[in-house]
Amino acid sequence: MKYKPIKMKTCPFCNKTVTAYLSNNICSSCGRDISNRCLNENCGEKLDSAARYCKTCGGKSFYFSLGLLKPWQLEEQE
Ligand SMILES: [Zn+2]
Ligand SMILES: [Zn+2]
Numbered sequence: 001m002k003y004k005p006i007k008m009k010t011c012p013f014c015n016k017t018v019t020a021y022l023s024n025n026i027c028s029s030c031g032r033d034i035s036n037r038c039l040n041e042n043c044g045e046k047l048d049s050a051a052r053y054c055k056t057c058g059g060k061s062f063y064f065s066l067g068l069l070k071p072w073q074l075e076e077q078e
Pocket of ligand 1: 015
């Protein structure tokens with residue numbers, strides 16, 4: 001996997017634009033992990049930010065459970 005430089009993101013919890021490393025997606029404002037991931041604690045797979053379900057186990061994604069994914073984003077799924 002290629003190491004990616006700093007990327008700007010909007011935190012889903014506090015709505016602030018934060019600077020986070022992809023390997024450590026912690027909001028610098030509220031301290032929460034803002035990466036989308038599988039909620040199955042036996043899995044915990046990192047998921048694409050538009051993913052509703054885990055591609056490995058089929059569990060719900062973190063973002064989907066928060067209601068962050070809008071219908072137009074769902075349509076982008078294959
Ligand atoms: Zn935050
Ligand atoms: Zn999973």
